[in-house]
Amino acid sequence: MLMDTIAAISGVNPRKCMRCGKCSGSCPAYDEMEYHPHQFVSMVESGRIEELMASKGIYTCLSCFACIERCPRSVEPARLIEAVRLAVIRQQGKNHLTPEQIPQLLDEDLPQQAITSAFRKYKR
């Protein structure tokens, strides 16, 4: 069930993965995640999605698309991470960031882009 949701949101077929690890070799946020990009792919494939949903790593993906660009098999791990994150939001209505937290994080030069993107990525 959950696997179908992830597949529908992401449009990614994790079976295309050949376990080369180039995504994890490319990822700039690797050390910030407890599950790494290649694990996202294999865990989605084996159905361990709840564990991923509980992980903080889904909020550390930078959406830099290096994994998508360099994947030799066109698997697009970043889409899977995004899909898991959305699954969390849609299932539990859980927000990682609340509007109340924002003011204390702001500095006066911070571009709007940062705020908008933070809301898009971390809250609904």
Place this chain on the structure above:
Amino acid sequence: MTYPYFPGCTLKTKGAELDACGRKAAEALGFPLEEIPDWQCCGAVYPLAKDEIATRLSSVRALAASREQGGKLVTLCSACYHVLKRVNGDMRNDDDIRRKVNNYLELELPYFGETKVLHYLEVLRDTVGWDELKKKVTKPLTGRKIGAYYGCLLLRPSRELGFDDPENPSIIEDFIRAIGAEPVIYAMRNECCGGYTTMENNTYAAKQAQKIVDNARNCGAEMLITACPLCMYNLTKNTDGSVPVKYFTELLAEALGLEEQNG
């Protein structure tokens, strides 16, 4: 010829002077930009989810509006470019998204991704031409060693954006040459600076940004230029400041001698 222009949230507010430089330079180079009416923020993040429609709507509105105004839409910000171009691609190639968005928007004429999304740099390269730009430069930045910082959003995923070679881009280097300076090529120029997490996880964003600045400096860069306001912020605020970071339009305005008028 006048181009429809999408300024985006940041350049409209915090980055207003970067936007002003860009517009002035465009005017001077013969492609005046005209802000499209009633635009809304693109969302700053491309909705990766295939089943999300709402987050695509504002982009489609802007794209559909420019369809009527010559079929091109110019942006100055990498993020806007990224979002608009990919949403446009969805409208062209993804039947499901196209159908849902069109049903929702109820435009007079359904939108099929006809508009061509252009980054300002692409207009410089393809419409103005580097040689022509070189001729228009009155104050060449001779002797300055400048590193181009591309970041992520301009280049990746190349299959959808097709902006430049994602691993060995050259457009900003060509730009640097055209304004009389010397480009410094360094490998981290297309690595992520972590800008999106600058609020969330500042330590991390700082670490990543510093790595990039170090690599650029070690390769001989005395200055970095970017096409993304968020990258610019992150590389300026969250590093040791050893290499100044500018927006490319600032240097363009300077090279064209438009700075004084700017005040």
Place this chain on the structure above:
Amino acid sequence: MQKIGVFVCWCGSNIAATVDVEAVSQALAQEPGVVFSTNYQYMCSQTGQDLIRDKIKEYGLTGVVVCSCSPRMHENTFRKTCEKAGLNPYMVEIANIREQCSWIHKDKAEATEKAIILGRAAIAKVQLNAPLQAGTSPVKKRALVIGGGIAGIQTALDIADAGFQVDIVEKKPTIGGKMTQIDKTFPTLDCAACILTPKMVDCAQNENIHIYAYSEVEAVKGFVGNFKVTIRKKARFVDTTKCTGCGLCTEKCPQKKVPNEFNLGLDNRRAIYIPFAQAVPKVATIDPDYCNMLKNGKCGVCAKVCGANAIDYKQQDELIEEEYGAIVAATGFNPIDLSKFNEFGYSQSPDVVSSLEFERLMNAAGPTGGTLLRPSDGKHPHTIVFVQCVGSRCDGGEKGKPYCSKICCMYTAKHAMLCREKYPDTDVYVFYIDVRTPGKNFDEFYRRAVEEYGVHYIKGMVGKVVPENGKLKVQASDLLDNRQLHIDADMVVLAAAIEPDKSARPLATMLTASMDTNDFFTEAHPKLRPVESPTAGIFLSGACQGPKDIPETVAQAGAAASKVIGLLSKDHLLCNPCTAQPDEMMCNGCSSCEKVCPYGAITYIDKEFRGPNRTTLLRRVAQVNPAVCQGCGACTVACMSGAMDLKGFSNRQIMAEVDAICK
């Protein structure tokens, strides 16, 4: 009207269990032209065949219909049976009532009805069958091998050994191919030059072999047994009959800044050059892109120093026409262009090299004289990172190749091992996705690299290489340790995917040989005919058919040679009798058929016909060469007037089947 015999086979219970064979043979007995109809347990058995033979004689049958298994199984069997009984073998038709009837239907009534209809269609067709005779065509006893690498060399030597004439066409100034650039060969680590150069010399000395070096195939006409090939011998600006290969010119030439392709541009050569010491033929060649004399008429040093008076600045390309009975494609491979893989920094740092470049850096005849030095600063590297599968096993897109390049795992193990052996102070890392070592002594070799030589094999992939401060910062994943690695390396070696040589595609077009989407030549059958192209008379040798290492290439080269020898030892070839045939009275001479013929089997002649009032008319009409025609039938549909028809599958025959099936 034919006299037709119908033989319905039970195939034990395979047919009889689902089809009422008695009802079928009875129903078919009522069809027009059928004079005899029966059924039997096993038609293909000796007794069954005898039954057919006896009935042909007894009833004077002129046509036979066998309702049995697929014609792909026993059409030939029954044809031979009939031939033995004196009936033309092409007067047999098979109704496939097993694979396409009894095996796919459960309802006996339904299956029986269908079997009867299939039988009727076969009877309707046989009514219109005509006896066919296979023609013959002579065989020119000379072979052409295109490509002078190890594949071409071995094929040529084997053909020559059997006593046939064979020509090698090689586009480079010397034969030898990629193997000349390789240092050592896995898994035995013997020196490539030591085993290859004697073969090159054998080629040059064998009186049955003629080498056209610095030449290319320009055009191919004809068909199996009778190819006519035009070869362009490019101008070397050196008279090869006079040049002694002394090399004095190559030392005196003032143009010193020509990238040396033999060393992959890692050093320079002169504008007049001999690629390497053991080149065959060992003669000098002037590079017209760099020679000052050829470019602006100012120089002439080589002509002055040449004692043999061999320099000829006026030399022109020469076109040679030859006839061959068989052609072998041995066009080989090249590593892919790595500039698209700049995440590894290939175009940003000279210290990021391809494996073939690394091969030259290790080779005693290479630019560094065999000492491993970094191209950037000539220093000895202490940490070397090897990356495997660069551009191999990629999913579509123009960036990489979908296939495994097959040889990289082994040569990377070899490189890693040699590094550790020669320079024990180096750290060597190999990033792999899978290590593939299916070959005799291959896995043992790879394990030695790990166990005895201490090469660090890491399952994972490099994501980014950042050149900085004279180092290459390698960021990679270690999947088994589940961590990201950061290595400061001195050199990075990329195992680039291999692709077919660019000359292969235009050559395939000339040969009308088929290719796959990756531009590898397609074999006639992937398992059972691996060294033949589907186009008759064209054979495949070496990596032009798919990635291969040296032992495999040599084995395939020998196999291709044996196929060629088999062909050339025949005086005549038997042709397929089901060929196209034009009715000259109806032919418009419009060339439509010629345009769709994949074999060039159709030509036109002007022929005299009787016109009205005793006049004669000259009309252009099509001629089909039955030795070339393979019987596809494309021309028959392109032909508007219906003049072109296919023997054995004629318009009327197929229409008769259609009519029989549609009631």
Place this chain on the structure above:
Amino acid sequence: MQVNKEWTPTIVAFCCNWCSYAGADLSGTNRLQYPANVKIIRIPCSCRLNPMFILRAFQRGADGVILCGCHPGDCHYTTGNYYARRRMTLLFSMLEYLGIERERTRVEWVSAAEGAKFAATMNDFVKTVTALGENKRLEDLRCKE
């Protein structure tokens, strides 16, 4: 012998000798069922299929005609199916233009290894044609009402 009282369509399947006919044999070898109203005619290559054969079949009462050949790029004769593809595309388009249901004609590429695809294709095609009912239209084309 009349077996079924109910109407079932007559389907003519033209199969190239090298791929699709072998694919049909394979579906037999694997005992994959498809309806008995499919009758196969063997032709050397899909490019041997003259449009006249299709029209003839329709005119003689066929309710559906399908052509099976090697996958593009895999033709035994290198290029035959590429020509067949253009010819059939144009012919089917013309039949459509004349008002004949386009679902009655089909081209499917079936390799010698695709026995399952062959059976699935035939099952689907028979289903489609059965749903359309009897084919009278081509016969009627020139008959006055």
Place this chain on the structure above:
Amino acid sequence: MQRVKEKAIELLRSGEVSRVLGWKTGEFFYDLTPAVFESVEEVEKGFVFSLFSGANLSKYLIAESKKEGKIAVFLKPCDSFSFVQLQKEHRIKRENIYAVGIQCDGMCDGESLRSAGCEGMTGVEDGESLTVHTLYGDQVIEKKEALLGKCQTCKSKRIVDFDELIGQQGEDVPSDRFAEVAKLEAMTPEERFAFWRTELSRCIRCNACRNVCPACSCEKCVFDNPVSGVQNKAVADSFEENMFHIIRAFHVTARCTDCGECSRVCPQNIPLHLLNRKFIKDINELYGDYQAGADFDSRPPLMDFRMDDPEPSVIYTRGGAAK
């Protein structure tokens, strides 16, 4: 117009050619037929080039060019496409032909004038508008209303191949010749079927379309050939009857230059050109624009392919002929 006749006389008189292929007067002034003239006298007596010289002469060259001596032929732009197509198919001997290109701004015939409202015609004066002399007095009508169907959708004023030109060389002109096809495509299958049934049911198999068509010039037509399997004399087999026009259209696919002669000569006024144009339109849309006879070296689309050609299923999904 007189220049054409003068040219015919000049060519015969100079000995440049021994025969002239042109148009001859019939019973009525608007009733011209193709004819071969062998002498200056014959030309002076019978040769006419007028508003009614619509017939395409190129097909006659198949037989005429194989005869002894050189023949002159007059070709309007649309005829020249057929002329070139026949050369591409090696059907005519170019060296025996002297081709005179004539520029043209549209042709008429008796019927097209009658349908424009003229009765009892005795003569016509050509011009921007036509002055028609009739038994009941003169009548002035717009020329474009009286043009032949094929001229109303003229695709080109270019004369592709000629030895000599009378008038100016022209260019391809924009034409909405596919509009009628598109209209049919937009109908439902039922409507289309009804349309074609009504049209084709009128056919009397007079073979006029086949006989006039420059692309339909087989040495022996499949419909006359017992070996073809489709030939039929008796009505016992209706195959030929039903399929004649479809097979004919398929046989001329990618060879038909859209000269429009089939519809012009059809005594039952069946719009046969709509079958040919459907193929032309499909080819243009699926395989790129192609005009038969427009040049000497392009490869006819049915004798060509691209690896990435659309699959036949494309016709199920293409827009237009919807539902």
